[in-house]
Amino acid sequence: MNLLHSLADRDRVFDFLVPATSPVDVRHGPILYLEDVTVSFDGFKAIDELNLTIDDGELRCIIGPNGAGKTTMMDIITGKTRPDRGSVWFGSRHDLLAMNEPQIASLGIGRKFQKPTVFEALTVFENLELAMAADKRILPTLTARLTGEFRDRIDEVLATIGLSELRQRPAGILSHGQKQWLEIGMLLMQRPRLLLVDEPVAGMTEQEMERTAELLTGLAGKGKQSVVVVEHDMGFVRSIARTVTVLHQGSVLAEGSMDQVSGDPRVVEVYLGVDPDEEAA
Amino acid sequence: MHSSTAWLARPFRERATQLFLGILLAALATVTLLNLALPAGHPLHISTYTVTLLGKYLSYALLAVAVDLVWGYLGILSLGHGAFFALGGYAMGMYLMRQIGDRGTYGDPVLPDFMVFLDWDSLPWYWLGFDMAWFAFVMVLLAPGLLALVFGFLAFRSRVTGVYLSIITQALTFALMLAFFRNEMGFGGNNGLTDFKELLGFDLRSDATRLGLFLATGIALALGYVLCRAIVASKLGRVCVATRDAEARTRFLGYRVERFQLFVFVVSAMLAGVAGALYVPQVGIINPGEFSPIFSIEIVLWVALGGRATLYGAVIGAILVNYAKTVFTGVMPDAWLFALGGLFVLVTVLLPKGISGLLAYRLTPRRLQREPADPSSPHREAST
Numbered sequence: 001m002n003l004l005h006s007l008a009d010r011d012r013v014f015d016f017l018v019p020a021t022s023p024v025d026v027r028h029g030p031i032l033y034l035e036d037v038t039v040s041f042d043g044f045k046a047i048d049e050l051n052l053t054i055d056d057g058e059l060r061c062i063i064g065p066n067g068a069g070k071t072t073m074m075d076i077i078t079g080k081t082r083p084d085r086g087s088v089w090f091g092s093r094h095d096l097l098a099m100n101e102p103q104i105a106s107l108g109i110g111r112k113f114q115k116p117t118v119f120e121a122l123t124v125f126e127n128l129e130l131a132m133a134a135d136k137r138i139l140p141t142l143t144a145r146l147t148g149e150f151r152d153r154i155d156e157v158l159a160t161i162g163l164s165e166l167r168q169r170p171a172g173i174l175s176h177g178q179k180q181w182l183e184i185g186m187l188l189m190q191r192p193r194l195l196l197v198d199e200p201v202a203g204m205t206e207q208e209m210e211r212t213a214e215l216l217t218g219l220a221g222k223g224k225q226s227v228v229v230v231e232h233d234m235g236f237v238r239s240i241a242r243t244v245t246v247l248h249q250g251s252v253l254a255e256g257s258m259d260q261v262s263g264d265p266r267v268v269e270v271y272l273g274v275d276p277d278e279e280a281a
Numbered sequence: 282m283h284s285s286t287a288w289l290a291r292p293f294r295e296r297a298t299q300l301f302l303g304i305l306l307a308a309l310a311t312v313t314l315l316n317l318a319l320p321a322g323h324p325l326h327i328s329t330y331t332v333t334l335l336g337k338y339l340s341y342a343l344l345a346v347a348v349d350l351v352w353g354y355l356g357i358l359s360l361g362h363g364a365f366f367a368l369g370g371y372a373m374g375m376y377l378m379r380q381i382g383d384r385g386t387y388g389d390p391v392l393p394d395f396m397v398f399l400d401w402d403s404l405p406w407y408w409l410g411f412d413m414a415w416f417a418f419v420m421v422l423l424a425p426g427l428l429a430l431v432f433g434f435l436a437f438r439s440r441v442t443g444v445y446l447s448i449i450t451q452a453l454t455f456a457l458m459l460a461f462f463r464n465e466m467g468f469g470g471n472n473g474l475t476d477f478k479e480l481l482g483f484d485l486r487s488d489a490t491r492l493g494l495f496l497a498t499g500i501a502l503a504l505g506y507v508l509c510r511a512i513v514a515s516k517l518g519r520v521c522v523a524t525r526d527a528e529a530r531t532r533f534l535g536y537r538v539e540r541f542q543l544f545v546f547v548v549s550a551m552l553a554g555v556a557g558a559l560y561v562p563q564v565g566i567i568n569p570g571e572f573s574p575i576f577s578i579e580i581v582l583w584v585a586l587g588g589r590a591t592l593y594g595a596v597i598g599a600i601l602v603n604y605a606k607t608v609f610t611g612v613m614p615d616a617w618l619f620a621l622g623g624l625f626v627l628v629t630v631l632l633p634k635g636i637s638g639l640l641a642y643r644l645t646p647r648r649l650q651r652e653p654a655d656p657s658s659p660h661r662e663a664s665t
Contacts, residue, residue: 102535105535106535117527117529117530119522119523119526119527119530119531120526121522121525121526122519122522122523126519129516129519130516130519130520130523130531130534130536131534136534136535136536136537137537137540138517138540138541138544141515141516141517141520141536141541142288142512142515142516142517143285143286143287143288143515144288144515144516144517145287145288186534
């Protein structure tokens with residue numbers, strides 16, 4: 001009788017009815033796992049037997065000379081490019097090669113492109129509101145109201161990206177750096193598990209770079225997001241990276257801390273060429 | 282307030298909308314009073330002729346609001362909104378023709394005069410039902426709405442935007458004009474529909490009916506304005522602005538952009554249809570000239586002169602330009618197009634945001650022109 005009562009109880013929410021906000025299974029460690037991935041364009045191997053593992057909550061920097069396959073790798077993870085061989089897993093449950101771009105995005109992989117695109121006529125607040133994970137069909141959008149929960153989420157992201165003061169200003173007046181942060185904030189509104197960030201500090205001032213370093217290191221962590229940063233600026237990479245992966249001709253050349261990597265004679269030869277500190281200048 | 286209708290109530294809490302509605306209702310009341318209460322010889326008396334003229338301006342204003350909704354907020358420059366206006370007008374015209382009954386020149390109880398003249402022996406199927414007011418009024422919304430739905434579906438699905446969309450909207454209204462000019466179409470050809478007698482049993486030539494039509498047009502403008510404001514102030518309105526400024530980015534956020542465009546385009550076409558339906562009984566005729574591409578371009582000029590993406594700017598633009606047109610064509614008819622063109626050039630050069638841009642600048646306190654906006658203002662009421 002008690003069992004029947006509990007079944008009829010409308011206050012209770014059964015587990016299987018709860019929307020799976022984060023279905024990614026990371027109990028076995030890595031959140032992203034690429035194995036023996038190969039892709040070639042007209043015979044040119046852009047990615048050649050690439051193996052890469054990103055742990056849950058990790059902040060990873062990927063460096064490499066032009067044509068090393070950094071952007072192609074991002075394209076494969078987000079489903080834009082299909083590899084010829086290999087496997088790509090998100091957690092231990094989701095085979096990304098079996099999914100299309102929107103499905104991968106809704107799983108919680110967010111990608112920030114190099115050139116920031118924000119809605120300049122809308123305010124910072126409204127930019128985040130539009131990016132919010134919500135029902136995006138016509139009528140729900142027409143009748144949508146900002147609940148306290150959504151407002152809190154926007155406030156939280158505003159604080160994270162440091163734009164709380166500018167919330168009611170149109171995004172068009174933001175500086176280049178602030179637009180980059182707003183765009184990262186728009187990704188965060190969709191509660192991603194993995195953020196792919198392409199050259200975040202290109203064109204930034206010194207102070208903006210420092211602020212971006214704080215932002216990205218703050219984002220990564222267990223139970224938060226994992227962050228993969230592709231960047232050319234060695235000074236910036238040195239300031240944020242715990243682990244650096246060096247790509248060369250489509251495969252991993254070296255992996256380790258910045259000091260280990262920059263001390264590796266092969267890395268010095270193919271990429272850094274000269275003293276890395278000089279490159280940063 | 283129920284959550285699914287709260288978006289419709291939102292405009293009533295906006296200061297600017299309250300101001301607009303207040304001015305509009307005060308103007309309607311003043312005109313009514315000056316028309317009814319003062320004797321015909323009094324210097325402040327407004328004649329019924331003028332009341333009807335003002336009613337015509339108000340129907341143009343509603344049309345301009347519909348164009349501003351798609352152009353100002355969605356970035357779709359429609360150069361064919363005259364077609365939706367005319368379709369609404371024809372639906373109303375067909376009802377008014379059927380109301381004539383056997384009082385036409387040929388005295389046929391069912392067939393309008395032009396059909397008797399063409400030796401037709403029965404009504405074409407698409408004229409059936411137009412003797413019923415409710416049916417005609419539904420068609421006022423449905424005919425332009427369906428055309429916009431089919432046209433917009435094809436255009437937006439193929440991602441036709443920008444100047445290409447403007448060109449095919451011109452082609453659309455031009456094609457309809459040519460079609461409606463043909464006698465075989467069954468819409469009166471060149472002469473269109475005219476010689477109306479009654480609307481809902483009210484004599485169209487009586488002063489009271491004319492005042493009533495003026496007031497109905499004013500109320501339709503107020504309701505249309507509130508509907509557009511509600512759309513614009515909703516999250517959907519912000520998706521529209523996002524689409525206007527960065528369509529690919531909006532799509533990337535997960536919004537099916539082409540569906541939003543289609544929705545707003547159809548709403549706008551229906552509003553244009555209502556404007557046309559209110560226009561026809563006041564001017565007493567509808568003919569294919571309303572489909573002319575020039576007219577559709579003129580509507581866009583009203584909006585540009587008044588100021589894009591404000592809605593009230595469209596109303597100001599439509600009324601001012603058409604008032605100027607009335608005055609000008611009375612004094613020197615040949616110069617009107619030059620005056621319109623000159624006006625457009627002047628406003629583009631001197632007032633890029635139109636008349637409303639000037640108003641907004643004058644009305645904004647100096648402090649706010651430099652300082653950031655009050656952080657609590659625009660979203661304060663959004664959660665209620």
